[in-house]
Structure formats: C-alpha cells, structure tokens
Amino acid sequence: MKKLYSITLMFVIWCSFTISTSFADYIHQEGYCVMHGHCGSKSFFGKELNCPHNKPAIEPDYDLRSKLVQICGSQYENSLTCCDANQLDDLNSSTKQVETLISTCPACWKNFLNFFCTLACSPNQSTFLNITSIGTSPITNLKIVTSVDFFVGETLGKGFYDSCKDIKFAATNGYVMDFIGGGAKNYHDMLAFLGQERPIGSPFQIDFPLNDTSDIMLPYDDPPKRCNDIDVKYRCSCVDCQSVCPVLEPTPEEKPPCLVGSLTCWAFGLYLTYFILLMAIVIRLFVEKFWNRNRFDREGFEPVALTEEEDTSLTQEHPSRRYALNLLLQDYFYQQGYMCAKYPWQTIGVAALIVFLATLGCSQFEVERDPVRLWVAPNSDSAMQKEFFDQNFGPFYRTQQIFISNINSGLSIINYNTIKKLFIIEREIRELKSFPDNHTLQDLCFRPNGDSCIVQSVTGYWQSDLDRFSKETWEEEFKSCTFAPTYCLPDFQQPLKPDMILGGFENEDYINAKALVLTYVLRNSLNQNEIDAAREWEKSLREYLDKLIGGENDKIDVSQLRITFSTESSLEAELNKSTNTDIYTIILSYLVMFFYASLALGNATLFPRTIIDSKFMLGISGIIIVLASVSTAVGIFSLLGIKVTLIIAEVIPFLVLAVGVDNIFILNHEFERLTLKSFGEVSVEERIAKTLGRMGPSILLSALSETIAFGLGGIVTMPAVRNFALYASLAVWVDFSLQVTAFVAFLSLDAKRQEEDRIDCFPCYRIERAPERIDKEGLLQKCMRKYYAPFVLNKKVRIVIVICFVGVFMTSLSFVPQVELGLDQRIALPFDSYLVDYFNDLDAYFRIGPPVYFVTKDFNVTKVDGQKSLCGRFSTCNQLSLANILEQERKRSNVSYIAEPTSVWIDDFFHWLNPSLEMCCRFKKGTDQKELCDEYDDDNDCEICFKDREPQWNITMSGMPQGEEFLKYLGLWLKSSPDESCPLAGKAAYGDAIVRDLEDITVKTSHFRTFHTPLKSQNDYIAAYHSAHRISELINEENPSIQVFPYSVFYIFFEQYEYIISLAAEIFFLAFVSIWFVTTLLLGSAWTGFIVVCHVIMIITNVLGIMALWGVSLNAISLVNLVICVGIGVEFCVHIARAFIVGGEGVDREERAYRSIVDVGSSVLSGITLTKFWGILVLAFTRSKIFEVYYFRMYVSMVISGAFHGLLLLPIILSLIGGEGVGSGEDFDYDVFEDEEMFGGRPIRSADNRMLVDDGGIESGESDAEEL
Structure with a gap:
C-alpha cells in the first residue's frame, strides 16, 4: 500500500x-x-x-x-x-x-x-x-x-x-x-x-x-x-x-432554549404562579382581619362564650352517614380476627402450608443477569435490530483497551524509554496463553486482511518491530508518522490516526501527548464456544496486567507509569463482584430494621416486667411474615418462568418490609389501646377481633391500592420494571393476607403469653410473682396527643405550613426537567474497581467515538431507483439520498453526533467498475469473466470490465449493472483485495457489510458505517442514540423505497431513555388512578381519595426535585424506586385518611384530623418512618456507589418527604377541606378517649378541639392538655 x-x-x-x-x-x-x-x-x-x-x-x-x-x-x-x-x-x-x-x-x-x-x-x-x-x-x-x-x-x-x-x-x-x-x-x-x-x-x-x-x-x-x-x-x-449539498431542516436541538434571565421559562412560570398565590393569601388574610375587626365595631356586638352544649350544636356537622361497604368490611374483619385469635395454631399451620407449597416453586429459581434481557423487551426495536445485525453481519468485535500515562499527569508520555516498554508489553501480550486451553491472541484476533491482527498502537508506526525503533531517529519518525499516518502503515495495513493511539494532546501537538492508547480487537461470535475462548484469554490478559501494575513483572519497570485497562468481559465481572459485596450491606440494613421493629413494638417497663412486656418475638414473627410473602412471590413467579432480577432481590424485601412493618405497628398499637381501655373486661379474642375490625379496612385499603398500582406496572415492556412490578404486587398482597391471618394469630398468642406473665422469646417460663401490669398510654402517642396535634392544627401554623409545602412543591416541580437520564457505568461499580480509573481515562484521553451503522433491509438495490436512494457520488443520485443526508448530518456534528465520513459501499463499488481505472476491475482472459486479475498480472492477459459496454459507464449511472449482473459484479468486488493499484476493492472494507440473496436476486441487507463523535457523558450517549434514529427516520421519509435503522453496540442499553419519561408517566398515571379508585371505593369519599392522590403526587415530585439537586439520574433503577415511592406514599397517607373519614359520628373536620393524628400517627411514625430511617442509615456506608446514589439518597428522600406529607400536611388539608365522615358500627366506636381515669373524666369533643386550633396558638393547646 x-x-x-x-x-x-x-x-x-x-x-x-x-x-x-x-x-x-x-x-x-x-x-x-x-x-x-x-x-x-x-x-x-x-x-x-x-x-x-x-x-x-x-x-x-x-x-x-x-x-x-x-x-x-x-x-x-x-x-x-x-x-x-x-x-x-x-x-x-x-x-x-x-x-x-x-x-x-x-x-x-x-x-x-x-x-x-x-x-x-x-x-x-x-x-x-x-x-x-x-x-x-x-x-x-x-x-x-x-x-x-x-x-x-x-x-x-x-x-x-x-x-x-x-x-x-x-x-x-x-x-x-x-x-x-x-x-x-x-x-x-x-x-x-x-x-x-x-x-x-x-x-x-x-x-x-x-x-x-x-x-x-x-x-x-x-x-x-x-x-x-x-x-x-x-x-x-x-x-x-x-x-x-441540500440544506437540511434545523433540528429541535439547534433551537435556543426558552429562558427568562438565567431561569427556564418553566421555572419562571412556576415561581411567578407561586408568588401570585402567596400575595393573594397575604392580601386575603389582611382583608379578613380588617373586616372582622370593623364588623364587630360597626355592629356593636360583643363575643360571648358558649356553653359546651351550645358550641357543639353549632359546630357539629350533619350526623355522619353510614357507608355500607365500610360496615361490611368491619364486620368481616371482626369475624376473621376472632376466628384467627381463637384458633391461632390452626391459622398459622394453614398459612405455613400455603407458603411452603408456593415456595416449592423456588426450585425453578433463576436470576436474570444479562443486561440486554433486563433493560430491553425482546420485541423492542433495539433488541430486534441487534438480533438482525448479529445474525447477518456478526456480533460487534470484542475490544480490549489499555491506557498508559505518567504518574505525574502533567508530563508527556512520548519518550524513547516508555515506547520501548510498550514494545515489550505488546510482545508479551502476543505471546500470552490462556489457561487452561492455551488460546493466544493470534487465535482470537480480528484479521480483516491476511494474518495480521488489528492492534492499534503507536508501535504500529514501526510495524510493531522493536528492531526498527532506533534511539537516534525515533522522534523524527514519530513526528513524520503522526503528520502522515498513511505513510507509516502497521502490519494490518490500515492507517493509525493519532486520535486512536494518543491522548491528552492539544492542537496536534502529538509529541506532548499525555497518554498512549493500546487497543486489541478480537473476533466476536454467536458460537458460545468461541465466546468462552475469548473470555478465557481476556481473563489471562487481566491477570497479566494486574501483575504488571503490581510490580510482579521483572522484565519491565512500570513504577513511574499509570496503567488502566478494560477487557470486553471486565464490566460484567466487576458488576458481579459488586453485587456479591453489596449483599452484606443489604443484609445488615434489613437486620437493623428487623431489630428496631422488634424492640419498638414493646413497651419500656421496669425489670422484671420488661422481659414479659417486650415483643421481640412478635416482631420476629412479623418479619418472618415479610420473608414468607417474598418467598411466596418468588416461588410462584419462578414456577411461571418469570426470572428474578438483582433489583427484585435487593428492593422487594425493602418494600414489603416498609409496608408490612407499618401494618404490624398499626395492629399492635390499636390492640394496645383497646387493652388499655378494657383490660380484664374483654377477652383477648374479642380485643383482637375489634382491633382487626377497626384497622383491617385501613390495611386493606393500603394493600389493595399498592397491589393494583404495582400490578398495573406489569403492563410495561421493560423486563426489569415489569418483573419488579409483578413481584411487588404479589408480595404486597401475600404480605397483607398473612398479616390479617397469621400475624393476628401471633398477636393473640403473644397477648395471652403476656397476660400469663410468661417471658418473651421463652414462653415456657413464667414469672410467678411478676409486678402488676402497668397500663398506660405510650410516650409517642402521648406526645402526638398533647403537643404535636395541637400545634399542627393551630390556625396560624396551618397557614404557614400550607404555604411552605406549596413553595417546596413548586420548587421541586421547577427542578424536575433538570433530572438527567442515564446510568453512569462508574456508579454501578465498587468505588475501588480498576474500571473506574479506566473510564476516567477513557473520557480524558480517547478522541474517537463508537462506530454506528446505518442498516438497510428488505430493499432491492439491484434496481436503479434503489441505487439512487443510496448513492452520493453520481449526478443522478437523489438529492436527499442516504449518502447525502449522512454527509450533511456530519457537518453539524454538534447535534447529529456524526463525526466521520460514511463508508458508502455502492459508491466505491460503482467506481471500482469505472473502466478508466484500468487497475481495478480486470478479468483474466479466457475465464469467462469469473477470475479477476491482480496487480501483478500482465496487462495483455487481462480485459477491463465495462470497457466496451453499451451504454458506457458514466457519472449519470445510466451504464450501471442491474439485476443478476449487479450481483455478479458485486460478488467479484467483495472478493477483491485492495492494493496499491486499486484501493477501492471491497474485501477488506466491505466483506462483512453486504448480504446477497442470489435466489431472490437482491441484496438482503447491507450497512453503511460511520463514527459518532467522542461521547463523554450519559447525555452524550442518549443524544447520539436519539440523533441516529432521527437521521434514519429522515432517510426513510425522503426515500420511501428503503428501510433504514441505525445500530451501534451501545444502543440497546439506551433505548429505554427514548421512552422512559413517557413510561414513568404511564406507570404513575395508572398508579394514581388505581389509588384514587380504591380509596374512593373503600373510604366512600371521592374527594378524600383525590386528596390522598394529590399528596402522593407531591411526594413523588419532591423526590424528583431532590434527584435533580442530588445528582440522581432517571433510569430503570430509579424508576423502580419511584414506583416504590408510590407505595411508601400510600402507606404514609391512607391510614391517616381513613382514620379521618371513619373518625366518629357527628364531629367536625378539625377534630377528625386531630383524632387521625392521635390514633394512627404514632404508628405511621414509628412503624414506617423510624424503621426505614435506621435501615437507610446503613446504606450510607456501602462500598457501592450505586447503593449510595440510587438507594440511600432516594430512600432518604422518599421517607422524609412521605413523613412530612403524611404526618404534617395531610392532616391540615383534611382539617380544611377533607371529605365527609362516615360512621362506624357500635362495636367500633373510635372515641377511645372517654376513659375517665386517663383523660380527666370527659371526652374530647368539638368544643375542646376548637380551642386547640383557634388563633390563640400553641399556648391554648398546651393549657387544654394540662387541664385534661
């Protein structure tokens, strides 16, 4: 050459x-x-x-x-x-x-x-x-x-x-x-x-x-x-x-963003709306205060205190309506609770048998680790396009890459000693044999032209021969070769551009490059044996480089060099290692939550009563139920052939624990309240029945809402999200079923143990002279009643809190568009993985983007019309042909992400036929035009193709072959090797780019190769993917006769970002509709159901805003966590909402809001907020960045946001605009504060609650608490 x-x-x-x-x-x-x-x-x-x-x-x-x-x-x-x-x-x-x-x-x-x-x-x-x-x-x-x-x-x-x-x-x-x-x-x-x-x-x-x-x-x-x-x-x-060239229409990316100053129009509009609302509220408060003061002055009236009876008659709402479904559910759960408490061992036995039978399906248990099958549906465009490409052209090559730089990053790497060491390293890699099958680089490498492997390295300028590398002349030769790479060809005869083998230089100052880049290209295959052989050699390469970096190679001293590397199989190996490391963090997190839940269920008393009143065993039973629900779901879906993913294994227990522990606390706290009121008067079975009768509908409401919401997520096509949704839906429902049966039985057994003064965890032992049971209100519940609820429901406090929450919501909403898409590979790795340094060097030094192929299929290129749709170098090519569009897009690489000219095979093929290029298409005489001449054949022994053809070959394409003749010459062209006399021959460049169909006389498929610009960030990869598909759509639109799709090796992992926003919106919409429907059905109040949904939306919005600020991008992992956030949000809200709706007969909104905080607020706070908080803290110390970013940050955000909305904002909104209450049956009266010994001999009614929330502030509430 x-x-x-x-x-x-x-x-x-x-x-x-x-x-x-x-x-x-x-x-x-x-x-x-x-x-x-x-x-x-x-x-x-x-x-x-x-x-x-x-x-x-x-x-x-x-x-x-x-x-x-x-x-x-x-x-x-x-x-x-x-x-x-x-x-x-x-x-x-x-x-x-x-x-x-x-x-x-x-x-x-x-x-x-x-x-x-x-x-x-x-x-x-x-x-x-x-x-x-x-x-x-x-x-x-x-x-x-x-x-x-x-x-x-x-x-x-x-x-x-x-x-x-x-x-x-x-x-x-x-x-x-x-x-x-x-x-x-x-x-x-x-x-x-x-x-x-x-x-x-x-x-x-x-x-x-x-x-x-x-x-x-x-x-x-x-x-x-x-x-x-x-x-x-x-x-x-x-x-x-x-x-x-024709001028292409501007793309949306080329249009300037809408800004108002430094703010986007979206953010500016939100802030302006909030300011207007805030001013309207302030103005109304001033007008209302002025009007009320003047009204009393004008009318001469003096406010007179009302008696309790008068106040109650004025403030009381219409008598609460009876909601038949609520009464039916209460009665059903009452009967079920009574039976489970009366026959606890039978209940536990039946539940255990069902769980055992379902868990047998785990024998078919499989974990899906293939990232392609995780993130891409089998019928998705990218999956089918990848399969089509692999089947017709073969899988993309296996790449091994090494970066070498100085320990001192500011120094040039280009010197005689370093390059000499690189020669030795390459020689040892060429001689490297894998274990145990002794595969070598020569056995596995990609060799497009002869026996020479593609090894892209600066040593190629000297044909990888150390004897050619002279200390006296190397620098001049280096400068000459980097200036004109085509004159210093390596042994595989393809020019080595400096951008491919050097890094860290500016303005073509190659002699001061900061890094050497060494790339080995191995063949890839659909044959598993060949893949295994390549993996084996890659493992040996990693071991060799580890020893080299570790100073174990006596022949080469690299102590002053910084070497980073990656093999094709490195990422998968490191991700598996990361998962194995993180499992201990996950287990520790769950153990912390289990331990806290077990301790928090009991009451702190003096020894020896403590070992009786503690509920560690009850907590363990609740945790066993959580694990049983997970194993049941895994067994059933494993039997159905739905594989477990690592996301499911890591997240489902967390979700079920969040839901399950909350319900356990609610049942236990309600039982404790009933016990405080009626201990010694009502049997354990009756108290259990009333507990489940009161709280069962609330638990059903949350479980059913979450089950349906998660279940609807199963309709999406992304396997990781779909499988998670199905597993989560079934696990939550099984958890609910076991809680209202088996856990009720455990609660009954524990209550009987406690009343018989038996030791927790050792029920066989009974303390004969144990101190008397001290029945008193729990500390958390007392704080809720005496301090928290009066403060929150104070009128001025309510206004301030609502204004603050609306402000936070608007701010979060303004940040939502700033949530980035993608999943940086570095985050998925352990912080000490060698690949982290490699990816950093890749971004810093490598200047070549990944190749992209525009693939045509189901298109007859043997006809002239089809040829004109593809070509670019003939006068009759379509103005917006494939070649012309790609060339124009290359010229606006800032939006197209196309960096290099496209390899258009049909142009090279037709020019190879040009008879004026006498050294290209030549037949040996007497071979019936079946055997080509090479450059060494005598001209007299050869005849030139198309020399005497009619019509003649010309630039208008009128003399080009068609049909069978087209395929005949195409086959010959693909067999001809390029040489000095004719570089247009097609074997090396296009040998695997075209698939002929001789039976149907057509080209089944072909591809047109170019390269992306260097892609540094996830946004770059996503934009490149989007741009390539936009370009292919333009080609298809302008040339209706052809079908074109783009393919690059990374596309299959980034297809999700084309629709992940719409997918998230679809999942959330279905979840919100299902939550509203279920809450409306079970609460009997469409308005309250709407309020609950609005709060869940606000929780999700806050989490999205925190994601934007805290650097958490949107991808399949964070989307799964956002779906969890829906479930957590429901848990925080529905129990409060139901306690508000079923809050007693004939009481106003404020008192029902007060009672909802006191009745279930403590359970929500201790059951889900604190339990999750302690478990999440453990995740902060994980070695894996992915857990720190996508689990710790997101879970902290959702728990804090959920707690504030459920325990602070929701009661306030309900007290202001909550739906109409419904009455409960006589056996389920919620007025548990009528106990004279506990609360001063009188119930808290409307008049008392009004005093808690009047304009007097927290002081009036505190005085009332003291008076009680």
Missing part, C-alpha cells in the same frame, strides 16, 4: 530544472524550460531524477502531442512542451493510480492533473520554477535536480486545496486529503507535504515559497476548477463538496 500512498509525491521526477543559484544567472521567461527528460538517480535503487534544461520549449512531434493531449488535455493541442515521451508515460501511469482516489470529484481531478501536467510539461516552466540545488548521478554521471522552488499563486493553491479537501475515502471513513496531502488543513500544508523529500515520498525536495521578493518569477496561478463549478462536468457530488 505504501506505493499508492506515496504516488502523488512522485510527480516531481517528471520535472527538469536548469542549474541556477540565483534568478539572474538563468533565463526565467515565457517559452523557456528548466527541465527536460531524465538524467539518472541518486543511487542504484533510487528513482529517476530530471535533467536541468534552461532552454526554449520544444515543438512535440505528432505522437508526443497526441499523447500529451490525451493525458493533459486540449490546452496542449497547439502549444510547445518541456516534457518528453518517457515523462508522459510515467505521468500517465501514476495519475491512473491517483485517479482511483480523487476521480469521484471531477474538479479536484482536473486541478490535480493540470497542476502536475503544468509542472512537467508547461512551455513556461521557467517563470514559476527555480532550481536551488543540483547533484551528479553516480549511475550516469549526469547532472540531476536535487531541490527546487515552485512558486504557486494563492488563487490556484487555495482553489486546488478546496476542491479536494472534502473528498472522502470511504473504506477507512477518512479523507483523500490524508493520502495526497498528509491530512493538511490548508493549501500551504498540502503543498509542503507533496514537496517533502523522504524515502517513500518525493525523491528530492520541493519548496513552495510563500512570497516572491523578485520581479523575475511569476507564480503559477491559473484559475482552478471549483467543486461547485458552473460547468456540470466538473461539479462534484454532495459527499465530496459541501457547496452543492
């Missing part, structure tokens, strides 16, 4: 210069030459150099003129010349090879040809060429030119460069300028590259002075052809010329 890449530099050998050391010594005027013919070479193996010849131009004979016109054009039909036949032969041979690269853009080709024809043959050569040095050929003893100055005008130079700079070399997703100009960024660099003397470049030095200070030389400055030339025969296609 080196010959091809250096061929453009050889044109200078056709030039002859006169010997001159100053302009005045020689003739520099029109009609004079400075060279003519060849006079020998510098060495025996060197190339022919030109003869100095400062004489008039010659008149060519007929044969020479014919050849001159044929090669250089009609401008030489009547002119003199400075070149001979040998020079023209060399010129023709070389330009034919260069034509394969640049003929796709006629303007560039014409300028290129004119430039070198003028250099070699112009009759006015002496006006722009000046010899600066000459030598003597040792072969011929003749004078030869060794260096010249070539004066080129800016108009020509800039126009020449502009016409060629955008021409693509599709096979490498690069530019032709990389080959003909060394990747030049302007015409000065392009010309300097062409003139640089080097062994594989120009045989002598050509300089291009920028300024001519003399009046003798006249720069060559003929008007060049433009790529958008008005002459259509020179006009280039959109792919190679930006000026002729």
Whole structure:
C-alpha cells in the first residue's frame, strides 16, 4: 500500500530544472524550460531524477502531442512542451493510480492533473520554477535536480486545496486529503507535504515559497476548477463538496432554549404562579382581619362564650352517614380476627402450608443477569435490530483497551524509554496463553486482511518491530508518522490516526501527548464456544496486567507509569463482584430494621416486667411474615418462568418490609389501646377481633391500592420494571393476607403469653410473682396527643405550613426537567474497581467515538431507483439520498453526533467498475469473466470490465449493472483485495457489510458505517442514540423505497431513555388512578381519595426535585424506586385518611384530623418512618456507589418527604377541606378517649378541639392538655 500512498509525491521526477543559484544567472521567461527528460538517480535503487534544461520549449512531434493531449488535455493541442515521451508515460501511469482516489470529484481531478501536467510539461516552466540545488548521478554521471522552488499563486493553491479537501475515502471513513496531502488543513500544508523529500515520498525536495521578493518569477496561478463549478462536468457530488449539498431542516436541538434571565421559562412560570398565590393569601388574610375587626365595631356586638352544649350544636356537622361497604368490611374483619385469635395454631399451620407449597416453586429459581434481557423487551426495536445485525453481519468485535500515562499527569508520555516498554508489553501480550486451553491472541484476533491482527498502537508506526525503533531517529519518525499516518502503515495495513493511539494532546501537538492508547480487537461470535475462548484469554490478559501494575513483572519497570485497562468481559465481572459485596450491606440494613421493629413494638417497663412486656418475638414473627410473602412471590413467579432480577432481590424485601412493618405497628398499637381501655373486661379474642375490625379496612385499603398500582406496572415492556412490578404486587398482597391471618394469630398468642406473665422469646417460663401490669398510654402517642396535634392544627401554623409545602412543591416541580437520564457505568461499580480509573481515562484521553451503522433491509438495490436512494457520488443520485443526508448530518456534528465520513459501499463499488481505472476491475482472459486479475498480472492477459459496454459507464449511472449482473459484479468486488493499484476493492472494507440473496436476486441487507463523535457523558450517549434514529427516520421519509435503522453496540442499553419519561408517566398515571379508585371505593369519599392522590403526587415530585439537586439520574433503577415511592406514599397517607373519614359520628373536620393524628400517627411514625430511617442509615456506608446514589439518597428522600406529607400536611388539608365522615358500627366506636381515669373524666369533643386550633396558638393547646 505504501506505493499508492506515496504516488502523488512522485510527480516531481517528471520535472527538469536548469542549474541556477540565483534568478539572474538563468533565463526565467515565457517559452523557456528548466527541465527536460531524465538524467539518472541518486543511487542504484533510487528513482529517476530530471535533467536541468534552461532552454526554449520544444515543438512535440505528432505522437508526443497526441499523447500529451490525451493525458493533459486540449490546452496542449497547439502549444510547445518541456516534457518528453518517457515523462508522459510515467505521468500517465501514476495519475491512473491517483485517479482511483480523487476521480469521484471531477474538479479536484482536473486541478490535480493540470497542476502536475503544468509542472512537467508547461512551455513556461521557467517563470514559476527555480532550481536551488543540483547533484551528479553516480549511475550516469549526469547532472540531476536535487531541490527546487515552485512558486504557486494563492488563487490556484487555495482553489486546488478546496476542491479536494472534502473528498472522502470511504473504506477507512477518512479523507483523500490524508493520502495526497498528509491530512493538511490548508493549501500551504498540502503543498509542503507533496514537496517533502523522504524515502517513500518525493525523491528530492520541493519548496513552495510563500512570497516572491523578485520581479523575475511569476507564480503559477491559473484559475482552478471549483467543486461547485458552473460547468456540470466538473461539479462534484454532495459527499465530496459541501457547496452543492441540500440544506437540511434545523433540528429541535439547534433551537435556543426558552429562558427568562438565567431561569427556564418553566421555572419562571412556576415561581411567578407561586408568588401570585402567596400575595393573594397575604392580601386575603389582611382583608379578613380588617373586616372582622370593623364588623364587630360597626355592629356593636360583643363575643360571648358558649356553653359546651351550645358550641357543639353549632359546630357539629350533619350526623355522619353510614357507608355500607365500610360496615361490611368491619364486620368481616371482626369475624376473621376472632376466628384467627381463637384458633391461632390452626391459622398459622394453614398459612405455613400455603407458603411452603408456593415456595416449592423456588426450585425453578433463576436470576436474570444479562443486561440486554433486563433493560430491553425482546420485541423492542433495539433488541430486534441487534438480533438482525448479529445474525447477518456478526456480533460487534470484542475490544480490549489499555491506557498508559505518567504518574505525574502533567508530563508527556512520548519518550524513547516508555515506547520501548510498550514494545515489550505488546510482545508479551502476543505471546500470552490462556489457561487452561492455551488460546493466544493470534487465535482470537480480528484479521480483516491476511494474518495480521488489528492492534492499534503507536508501535504500529514501526510495524510493531522493536528492531526498527532506533534511539537516534525515533522522534523524527514519530513526528513524520503522526503528520502522515498513511505513510507509516502497521502490519494490518490500515492507517493509525493519532486520535486512536494518543491522548491528552492539544492542537496536534502529538509529541506532548499525555497518554498512549493500546487497543486489541478480537473476533466476536454467536458460537458460545468461541465466546468462552475469548473470555478465557481476556481473563489471562487481566491477570497479566494486574501483575504488571503490581510490580510482579521483572522484565519491565512500570513504577513511574499509570496503567488502566478494560477487557470486553471486565464490566460484567466487576458488576458481579459488586453485587456479591453489596449483599452484606443489604443484609445488615434489613437486620437493623428487623431489630428496631422488634424492640419498638414493646413497651419500656421496669425489670422484671420488661422481659414479659417486650415483643421481640412478635416482631420476629412479623418479619418472618415479610420473608414468607417474598418467598411466596418468588416461588410462584419462578414456577411461571418469570426470572428474578438483582433489583427484585435487593428492593422487594425493602418494600414489603416498609409496608408490612407499618401494618404490624398499626395492629399492635390499636390492640394496645383497646387493652388499655378494657383490660380484664374483654377477652383477648374479642380485643383482637375489634382491633382487626377497626384497622383491617385501613390495611386493606393500603394493600389493595399498592397491589393494583404495582400490578398495573406489569403492563410495561421493560423486563426489569415489569418483573419488579409483578413481584411487588404479589408480595404486597401475600404480605397483607398473612398479616390479617397469621400475624393476628401471633398477636393473640403473644397477648395471652403476656397476660400469663410468661417471658418473651421463652414462653415456657413464667414469672410467678411478676409486678402488676402497668397500663398506660405510650410516650409517642402521648406526645402526638398533647403537643404535636395541637400545634399542627393551630390556625396560624396551618397557614404557614400550607404555604411552605406549596413553595417546596413548586420548587421541586421547577427542578424536575433538570433530572438527567442515564446510568453512569462508574456508579454501578465498587468505588475501588480498576474500571473506574479506566473510564476516567477513557473520557480524558480517547478522541474517537463508537462506530454506528446505518442498516438497510428488505430493499432491492439491484434496481436503479434503489441505487439512487443510496448513492452520493453520481449526478443522478437523489438529492436527499442516504449518502447525502449522512454527509450533511456530519457537518453539524454538534447535534447529529456524526463525526466521520460514511463508508458508502455502492459508491466505491460503482467506481471500482469505472473502466478508466484500468487497475481495478480486470478479468483474466479466457475465464469467462469469473477470475479477476491482480496487480501483478500482465496487462495483455487481462480485459477491463465495462470497457466496451453499451451504454458506457458514466457519472449519470445510466451504464450501471442491474439485476443478476449487479450481483455478479458485486460478488467479484467483495472478493477483491485492495492494493496499491486499486484501493477501492471491497474485501477488506466491505466483506462483512453486504448480504446477497442470489435466489431472490437482491441484496438482503447491507450497512453503511460511520463514527459518532467522542461521547463523554450519559447525555452524550442518549443524544447520539436519539440523533441516529432521527437521521434514519429522515432517510426513510425522503426515500420511501428503503428501510433504514441505525445500530451501534451501545444502543440497546439506551433505548429505554427514548421512552422512559413517557413510561414513568404511564406507570404513575395508572398508579394514581388505581389509588384514587380504591380509596374512593373503600373510604366512600371521592374527594378524600383525590386528596390522598394529590399528596402522593407531591411526594413523588419532591423526590424528583431532590434527584435533580442530588445528582440522581432517571433510569430503570430509579424508576423502580419511584414506583416504590408510590407505595411508601400510600402507606404514609391512607391510614391517616381513613382514620379521618371513619373518625366518629357527628364531629367536625378539625377534630377528625386531630383524632387521625392521635390514633394512627404514632404508628405511621414509628412503624414506617423510624424503621426505614435506621435501615437507610446503613446504606450510607456501602462500598457501592450505586447503593449510595440510587438507594440511600432516594430512600432518604422518599421517607422524609412521605413523613412530612403524611404526618404534617395531610392532616391540615383534611382539617380544611377533607371529605365527609362516615360512621362506624357500635362495636367500633373510635372515641377511645372517654376513659375517665386517663383523660380527666370527659371526652374530647368539638368544643375542646376548637380551642386547640383557634388563633390563640400553641399556648391554648398546651393549657387544654394540662387541664385534661
């Protein structure tokens, strides 16, 4: 390939210069030459150099003129010349090879040809060429030119460069300028590259002075052809010329965001709304206060205190209605509670049997670890597209990557010793054998062209051969190769761009790069045996690098180097290790919650009464019920073939514990209250029955709401979320069923044990002379009654609290759009994982984005209409063809995330057929056009494809093959290997990019490869995914005959973010509707059900706002946690709401709100808030970042938000606008405060409660408490 890449530099050998050391010594005027013919070479193996010849131009004979016109054009039909036949032969041979690269853009080709024809043959050569040095050929003893100055005008130079700079070399997703100009960024660099003397470049030095200070030389400055030339025969296609491309519509990403100052319009609107509401409330309060004061003054009335009876008659609501369903549920749970308490062992036995039978399904237990099956539904677009791609083109390669930098990150890594160490490391990796099957890199690597593995490393500039790496010349060679990678090809014969092998440099200052990048590419396969072999070698590679970094390699000292790495299987291995580490944190968290719950259920008394009144065993039984509900759900769904995920294993016990412990506390506290009132008068069975009769409907309400809400989540397609929703729904319902049966039985047994003075946990032992049982109100409940409830329900406090909560809600709502999407891989890893450093280096140093393939399927490209929908380099291609759209999108890479030119196989294929490219498509004569010639076959033994074809091959595509002929030539093209003479051959670049269907005479599928820009953040990956799909939709829209979809290896993991917001909205909507329906049905109040739903929405909103502020992104894990938040929110709210609705007959909202706090507030606080709080604290000390971010932060947020809304805001809202109350049966009267010994001999009625919430503030409430 080196010959091809250096061929453009050889044109200078056709030039002859006169010997001159100053302009005045020689003739520099029109009609004079400075060279003519060849006079020998510098060495025996060197190339022919030109003869100095400062004489008039010659008149060519007929044969020479014919050849001159044929090669250089009609401008030489009547002119003199400075070149001979040998020079023209060399010129023709070389330009034919260069034509394969640049003929796709006629303007560039014409300028290129004119430039070198003028250099070699112009009759006015002496006006722009000046010899600066000459030598003597040792072969011929003749004078030869060794260096010249070539004066080129800016108009020509800039126009020449502009016409060629955008021409693509599709096979490498690069530019032709990389080959003909060394990747030049302007015409000065392009010309300097062409003139640089080097062994594989120009045989002598050509300089291009920028300024001519003399009046003798006249720069060559003929008007060049433009790529958008008005002459259509020179006009280039959109792919190679930006000026002729169609203008695409702006994308939404290009539109500026709506801002008011530094605030988004959304946030500004919310804050403005809140300010208006706040001002309206303040104004109303002032007006109301002024009006009331003036009204009394005007009317002359004096407020007189009412008697209790008068006050009650005025403030009492209409007698509470009876709600039949409530009475029915109370009666049902009363009967069930009585039976379970009367026959506890039978109840426990039946429950245990059912749980045991269900748990047998765990024999089919499987954990789903494949991330593809976790996050993507099998019928999703990305999953089907990945399967289609893998089946037709093979799975994407397995990548192993190493970054090497200095311990001191500010120092350059480019030095002789470091690169030498890299040679040794690579050699040892090549010799590395896996255990136990002894696989080597050579066995497993990807080899697109011959036996050479793709290893992208700076050592490739020296063909990975340490003997070529010289201490004296390495730096110059490094600079030369990074400037022109095409001239320093590695053994796998593909250019190594500096961006691929170096990192941490600026402005192409490669010598000061901060990192070396080493990449190995292994084959991938659908065959599990091949995958296992690759994994085995990758494990050996990891072990080798671990020892190298750890200083265990005696051959190489890397103590001053920082090495980070990753293999294809590294992430999965580290994630599994993280899970194994986190299991201990999870277990400890659950144990803390279990221990707290067990202790909190009992009452603190003096020894030895403590060991009797404690309820540790009851707490353990409640925890066993929680575990039994989880195992039941796992057993049933395992039997149904629904696999457990790590999210389920880690989260479901947490959820069920949150729900279950709350219900346990509610039942236990209600039982304790009944015991305080009627101990010694009513049997345990009767008290248990009344307890379940009162609290059973409330527990049913929360359980049914959560079960339905979670169950509806099962309709979503994302497997991780769907499976979680199904498991959670069943586990919560089983937990409820066991609590109202088995736990009631345990509660009955524990109560009887306690009344018989038996020791907790050791019921066989009874304390004979135990102290008398002290029945008193619990401390938490007392605080709720005496201090918390009066304070919260004070009128002024209520106003302030409502204003604050609305403000917090509005603020949270303003932050919701700022919640980022994605899951950073670093967060999912242990904090000390070696991959964390690797990902940091990847972001800091790697400058190449992942490849992206635009795949066509079910499309007949053998017809001309289909060909026009794909191509980009022919005049009749559709203006918005696939190639043209992708090229235009590349030019706005800030929104398209497309960085490189696209490999368009059909353009290269058709140009390979071009008969003017005589070294490309050639058949061996006598083989019936079935066997191709290679570069070494004699021209006389070959016939050129399409040479005598009718219609002829042309740029309008009228002479292109179709149908069976198309497939015939396509097959030959895909078998031909690229070489110096024809780089357009398709085997290396497109061998696995096209799937032919010979039976149906079509191309079944093909892909068009390009590269994304470097993607650093999750937002970049999501935006790149979105952009690629937007582009494919545009292609399909503009070309209805084709079906295109984009594919990149990471797409399948990011599809969820295309719909995760709508998915979350769908789940929440269904959950909220189901919660409203169930609460309305069981409470008998649609309005109260609406209030509950509003509070759950506010809790979710607050959590989302905290996620935005605390750096918690939205993904499948956080979405599952948000679904949990719905359940936690219901737990915080529905018990308070039901206690408010069923709060006694004929009492106003304020008293029912007061009673709801006192009756169940303490249970909610101790049962769910404090239990979860202690368990969450443990998560703060986890080694896993994912637990710290997605569990600790989110759970803290949801528990705190839920507690504040359920225990603070909800009672206030209910006291202000709560729904109408309903009465309970006579056996379930909620007025438990009528006990004269406890509460001063009178019940708390409306008049008392009014005093608690009047304008007098907390003082009046406290005095009332003292009076009681």
